[in-house]
Amino acid sequence: MTRKPPPDTTPDGHHVVIGGRRWRATDPAIPDDVGARLRVHLMAARRAVGVALRAHDPEAERAARDRVQSAKVALGERGTPWWEQSPEERRTRWQDGLAALDAQGAQGAQDA
Incomplete structure (x- = not known):
């Protein structure tokens, strides 16, 4: 494959350009393993949006x-743009975000 x-x-590295549009780039300080786990959560959530839309389930x-x-x-x-945050604020952002998403995922598995 x-x-x-x-x-x-962009020259400053703050944005990626896709199809002529600028999108904020992922924080380059995020460790690879953490970034991969966050992307798994992101893609699962995006799939869940589609499922909910097809089911006409607004909640x-x-x-x-x-x-x-x-x-x-x-x-x-x-x-808050990652380039405006201190290294500690950036680390806290991704650690807290991953912990919250992991907890939501575990809760969702228990509810299923």
Whole structure:
């Protein structure tokens, strides 16, 4: 399987450019293993949005969209820009975000 080349970035590295649009880049200080776990949560939440939409379940949709937001904030792609945070604030952001998403995932497994 071939991998896509990484997207273009702005000169300051704060944004990626995809299809001519600028998107905030993931915080480059996030350790690879943590980033991978956050992306697993993000993709699961995005899939849950689709399931909720197809089921016409606004409560489940809201919960899934909240999880997407939590993952995006933890990745540094939303919320306070990561380049405006201290190293400790950045570490706290991704650690707290991952802990919250892990807890939500465990709770969701118990509810299923």
